[in-house]
Amino acid sequence: MRYSFIFIAILLLSPSSLFCQNIFGDSSRPKHVIVGLGSSFSEWATGEVSAMLSEGTWVGPCVPNYGYCGPRASVEFSTSPQGSLLIAPKISYEANFIILGGRIGLADYTNFRTHEICFVPEVGLTYFGMLDLYVGYSIPLTYAKLEKLQSLKLTVTLNWDTTTRLF
DSSP states (O other), rough: HHHHHHHHHHHTTTHHHHHHHHSSSTTOOOOEEEEEEEEEEEESEEEEEEEEEEEOOOOOOOOOOGGEEEEEEEEEEEEOOSSSSEEEEEEEEEEETTTTEEEEEEEEEEEEOEEEEEEEEEEESSTTTEEEEEEEEEEEEESSSTTOOOEEEEEEEEEETSSOOOO
């Protein structure tokens, strides 16, 4: 099962520059690293730290022609109501256009005894990629189930383009 997770991860991340080149035209744009801090809400809240490699030229988290796209790697973490630590390394591909955004990804939710790998499509609103508000659904790909892991979730992410000067 672990090899299929790696294969799907490579499949998700490989078309990123080709996808951006086809949608936004110029592949010679500088790459930007976008750092994100967020939280997901379902039955309980989880924190999220992420990094995204994107193309762009505009102030704010990369808005070439009013949109950006690229692969994102992140980690969700939380303690369950029973007190056990939950961690979910995630890989995803995200694309935004003015106020609409979407993300597809894979997450490996684990409590270090059980792994639940999920396909996670998310769609929602964004403010030029600086603030995201997405609704997503975790679709399990494995038979193992973690206790009380909800499928529907709301995610809020604040993104910061590391190449943008603040002052």
